[in-house]
Amino acid sequence: MESNxxxxxxxxxxxxxxxxxxxxxxxxxxxxxxxRNVTKKKKYIFENKDGVNVKIxxxxxxxxxxxxxxxxxxxxxxxxxxxxxxxxxxxITYNKKLIYNFKINFITLTLPSKxxxxxxxxxxxxxxxxxxxxxxxxxxxxxxxRLEYQKNGNVHYHIVTDVYIDYFALQSIWNRxxxxxxxxxxxSNKMKSLSLSEYHNIYGIKNKLSFSESSKRYAKGxxxxxxxxxxxxxxxxxxxxxxxxxxSKYFSKSxxxxxxxNEFDNDDNTKNMRLWYCSRSLxxxxxxxxxxxxxxxxxxxxxxxAKDLKKFVCxxxxxxxxxxxxxxxxxxxWIDFILNDYATKMGYLPHKLAFKT
DNA sequence: AGAATGTACTTGTCAGGGGC
DNA sequence: GCCCCTGACAAGTACATTCT
Numbered sequence: 001m002e003s004n005x006x007x008x009x010x011x012x013x014x015x016x017x018x019x020x021x022x023x024x025x026x027x028x029x030x031x032x033x034x035x036r037n038v039t040k041k042k043k044y045i046f047e048n049k050d051g052v053n054v055k056i057x058x059x060x061x062x063x064x065x066x067x068x069x070x071x072x073x074x075x076x077x078x079x080x081x082x083x084x085x086x087x088x089x090x091x092i093t094y095n096k097k098l099i100y101n102f103k104i105n106f107i108t109l110t111l112p113s114k115x116x117x118x119x120x121x122x123x124x125x126x127x128x129x130x131x132x133x134x135x136x137x138x139x140x141x142x143x144x145x146r147l148e149y150q151k152n153g154n155v156h157y158h159i160v161t162d163v164y165i166d167y168f169a170l171q172s173i174w175n176r177x178x179x180x181x182x183x184x185x186x187x188s189n190k191m192k193s194l195s196l197s198e199y200h201n202i203y204g205i206k207n208k209l210s211f212s213e214s215s216k217r218y219a220k221g222x223x224x225x226x227x228x229x230x231x232x233x234x235x236x237x238x239x240x241x242x243x244x245x246x247x248s249k250y251f252s253k254s255x256x257x258x259x260x261x262n263e264f265d266n267d268d269n270t271k272n273m274r275l276w277y278c279s280r281s282l283x284x285x286x287x288x289x290x291x292x293x294x295x296x297x298x299x300x301x302x303x304x305x306a307k308d309l310k311k312f313v314c315x316x317x318x319x320x321x322x323x324x325x326x327x328x329x330x331x332x333x334w335i336d337f338i339l340n341d342y343a344t345k346m347g348y349l350p351h352k353l354a355f356k357t
Numbered sequence: 358a359g360a361a362t363g364t365a366c367t368t369g370t371c372a373g374g375g376g377c
Numbered sequence: 378g379c380c381c382c383t384g385a386c387a388a389g390t391a392c393a394t395t396c397t
Contacts (some may be wrong), residue, residue, distance in 0.1 A: 010375055022381055023377055071369060272388060314380040
């Protein structure tokens with residue numbers, strides 16, 4: 001191989017929790033007489049069948065309800081951006097508790113009784129409406145959602161946003177929406193038929209409640225005629241938490257290979273169905289990629305000062321994982337600057353800046 | 358306020374290039 | 378120990394607007 005056929009330019013790529021260094025490779029193109037970094041996509045392949053070359057069009061495969069590694073990485077990146085760019089704020093919960101340095105919120109939406117139509121239908125009529133409503137009512141412009149199946153085959157949703165939203169508000173919106181198909185009524189009918197001891201045996205024990213706690217909840221449920229099923233769960237993440245681990249716990253599940261579909265889902269109506277999505281604001285934020293020589297700083301030196309640095313050397317790349325909240329000094333400043341500068345250029349506005357109250 | 362609607366723009370997926 | 382990146386295509390949704 002001629003030595004001048006390739007050109008290598010040291011490059012780094014940066015996201016809020018890791019920096020990667022690698023070489024961008026240019027190959028000399030004989031036809032154009034210049035170095036190019038272009039790739040071509042194959043549209044078809046030839047396969048030999050009985051001595052005859054047959055042209056086969058390449059088609060996109062279906063996800064089979066499993067989020068691919070690639071998509072999973074992208075999703076993690078989006079959440080890291082969301083978390084990093086969120087401006088900490090003080091919030092008061094529905095229990096009048098104070099949350100200092102609130103960063104992002106994890107919302108889980110479930111169905112209180114057995115799913116009655118296909119997941120695509122639930123996506124379109126329930127989740128979509130829910131997102132639309134929180135968008136307008138709470139100015140939710142930065143978020144990521146994904147769907148997941150519970151063991152009973154019901155779909156449920158996780159949403160992460162940088163907006164603090166009151167638990168009861170979310171619950172009343174979601175319950176109203178799913179009541180369009182009578183989910184709440186079905187729940188309350190089911191619950192109304194239970195005695196206290198039955199309630200405790202089914203739900204109390206499952207949730208590790210004492211009998212007295214069970215009876216409190218039972219009494220409350222009866223008083224409300226079981227009209228407010230606990231379909232919503234929220235968790236706040238504050239600054240400084242090791243968010244990656246936290247997220248993987250709540251936002252991803254170890255993939256059991258047998259994905260549970262319910263009786264309404266089939267290959268037709270789940271094909272190409274979105275398994276996750278993020279707001280447009282976040283979809284614009286990707287990996288920052290730059291040539292190293294474009295900066296005066298010594299990247300390796302700066303990053304190496306991070307306390308809990310984890311370094312991985314791969315064949316063609318070196319990756320440094322860091323927790324930016326543990327960093328100080330110039331390294332912190334430098335990374336902060338690049339990240340924020342990029343986010344600003346891409347028009348990203350954290351909720352607190354976009355909607356000052 | 359909540360629901361419906363239309364479309365411009367977005368996404369997921371996969372293949373493929375690179376071979377220091 | 379996890380490589381990085383990109384483009385192309387199909388087909389979905391985010392968002393503004395309109396309707397009830």
